[in-house]
Amino acid sequence: MSKWSIAGIRSIAARCLRNRRMIRLVAVVWALALAVVMLLPSDSLPQAPGGDKLHHLVSFAVLGCIVALGCPHRLIVAIGFAAIYGAVLEFLQPLTGRNAELGDVIADVSGAVLGVGLALLLIRVVAQARPGSTN
Numbered sequence: 001m002s003k004w005s006i007a008g009i010r011s012i013a014a015r016c017l018r019n020r021r022m023i024r025l026v027a028v029v030w031a032l033a034l035a036v037v038m039l040l041p042s043d044s045l046p047q048a049p050g051g052d053k054l055h056h057l058v059s060f061a062v063l064g065c066i067v068a069l070g071c072p073h074r075l076i077v078a079i080g081f082a083a084i085y086g087a088v089l090e091f092l093q094p095l096t097g098r099n100a101e102l103g104d105v106i107a108d109v110s111g112a113v114l115g116v117g118l119a120l121l122l123i124r125v126v127a128q129a130r131p132g133s134t135n
Contacts, residue, residue, distance in 0.1 A: 017126055023070040030063055031085060038089045041097050056107035057114070060086050064115025065122075072123055075116050082112030 017023070037059075048055065060082050068078040086108025090100050 017069060017123070020070055023066060027063065027066040027070050030066055034059055034063065034085075035089055039092060039096050039098075053103060053107040056086070056104050057111040060108040060111030061115035061118065062111075064112035065119045066115075068116040068119035069122070072119070075120070078116050078119075079109075079112050082115065083109040086112070 063085070064078055064082040067081055068075055071078055087105045090105050090108065093100050
């Protein structure tokens with residue numbers, strides 16, 4: 001079996017997913033990075049391709065996915081955490097000279113749900129790679 005075969009990739013992913021403590025650390029680091037980016041004055045940020053809502057959607061999909069992988073038996077908590085975190089950051093933005101927008105909160109929540117769904121898919125794919133799996 002080649003190291004880069006589908007089975008090899010699933011095996012590597014399975015080993016990574018077993019380290020929940022590391023996944024939770026990555027979630028904390030990502031959440032802190034989001035806070036920094038979302039609370040910096042907008043004129044200090046570089047322009048990135050895509051729209052503002054797309055940035056929110058993708059950023060919180062990543063957060064939702066990482067949190068769900070770190071706590072796979074608490075998926076509603078993962079969605080709730082990412083959604084509330086996004087809303088709190090959004091409503092803190094006026095303190096830094098930025099505008100709070102309901103559309104950004106909606107994109108954050110949508111991204112969190114999308115990320116948790118992606119985590120579920122990843123968990124299922126990895127589970128199929130385990131010997132003796134009936135999935």
